[in-house]
Amino acid sequence: MRLPARTILILAAIAIAVVILVPLFRTQNAAAVGPSAMVGQTAPVLDLRDDHGNAVSLAQYRGKVVVMNLWASWCPPCRAELPDLQTVAQEYAKDGVVIVGVNQGESPQRAAAFAQSLDIHFPIWIDDAQRYGRVYAALGLPTTVVIDRLGVVARGFDGPLTIQQMRSAIAGVLRAT
Numbered sequence: 181m182r183l184p185a186r187t188i189l190i191l192a193a194i195a196i197a198v199v200i201l202v203p204l205f206r207t208q209n210a211a212a213v214g215p216s217a218m219v220g221q222t223a224p225v226l227d228l229r230d231d232h233g234n235a236v237s238l239a240q241y242r243g244k245v246v247v248m249n250l251w252a253s254w255c256p257p258c259r260a261e262l263p264d265l266q267t268v269a270q271e272y273a274k275d276g277v278v279i280v281g282v283n284q285g286e287s288p289q290r291a292a293a294f295a296q297s298l299d300i301h302f303p304i305w306i307d308d309a310q311r312y313g314r315v316y317a318a319l320g321l322p323t324t325v326v327i328d329r330l331g332v333v334a335r336g337f338d339g340p341l342t343i344q345q346m347r348s349a350i351a352g353v354l355r356a357t
Contacts, residue, residue, distance in 0.1 A: 215316040215325050215336025223248075223327045224315045228282070231292040231304040238280075238327065245277045245353050246327040247346070250313055252284045253294040255321045257340035262298050264343040269302045272350055276329070278302070284310045284321060326350065329357045 223246075225238045238246060249265055251258035262281065269279035279302040283291035288306045295304045307313070316325055319338045326335040326349050334353045341349075 213317070214319050214338045215323055215333075216338075218316060218325070218333040218336055221333055223325070223331050223333050224312075225331075226307075226311050226315065228305045228307055229288070231283075231288045231295070231306060233288065236303065236305050238331070241278050241280075241327075242331055243276070243329050245272075245275070245329055245350065245357070247277065247279045247350065248282055248312070248325045248327065249279065250282050250284050250307075250316070250318055250321055250323040250325075252286055252321055253290060258322045259298070261322050261340045262295070262300055264341075264346060266298070266300050266302060267343060268346045268350065271347075272354075275354055277350055277354070280305060282307050282312050284313050324349075326353050328353050 223238055227235060227237050230236045238248070247265070247268070249261070251262065253259070265279050265281070269277075281295065281300065281302060282305045283294075284307055286294075286306070286308070291304050291306055312318075313321075313323065316323060316336065322340055324335075324337045324341055324346075325333055328334045334356070335349045337345075337349070
């Protein structure tokens with residue numbers, strides 16, 4: 181049985197439309213999840229306290245590249261990642277890069293003791309209400325957000341990063357600014 185030419189054209193048009201449109205919808209849905217959905221937007225600035233009780237904010241780092249890492253002491257991948265962040269903080273300090281650890285939901289004393297046990301010297305902020313986790317749509321911990329010198333989210337990651345991934349993300353932002 182042979183199909184009429186008109187039916188073949190209609191089926192071909194449907195097939196082409198599906199091939200073109202399906203990837204567009206997949207990309208939109210995938211990009212709308214987690215901290216990577218914030219890329220290109222101005223980083224929200226929330227007023228917090230550090231582990232010493234001092235007022236802190238992302239606004240104080242305008243003009244610097246900020247790597248903001250959301251973590252908690254009960255999170256094994258966070259424990260593994262924090263020493264690499266400390267290494268990266270030392271490596272890139274001369275380039276105007278600041279690492280900020282934002283503890284999610286724990287007391288200042290717990291966060292400070294944990295950071296000290298790992299020999300962490302970059303700033304530790306306390307987000308006891310986990311506001312940054314909600315604002316950046318963190319799907320879990322750790323979550324890392326790289327903010328450029330203008331205060332715009334350049335990269336967003338859910339889950340632990342290797343030290344090479346950290347270096348690559350920072351290098352890319354430094355090249356772009």
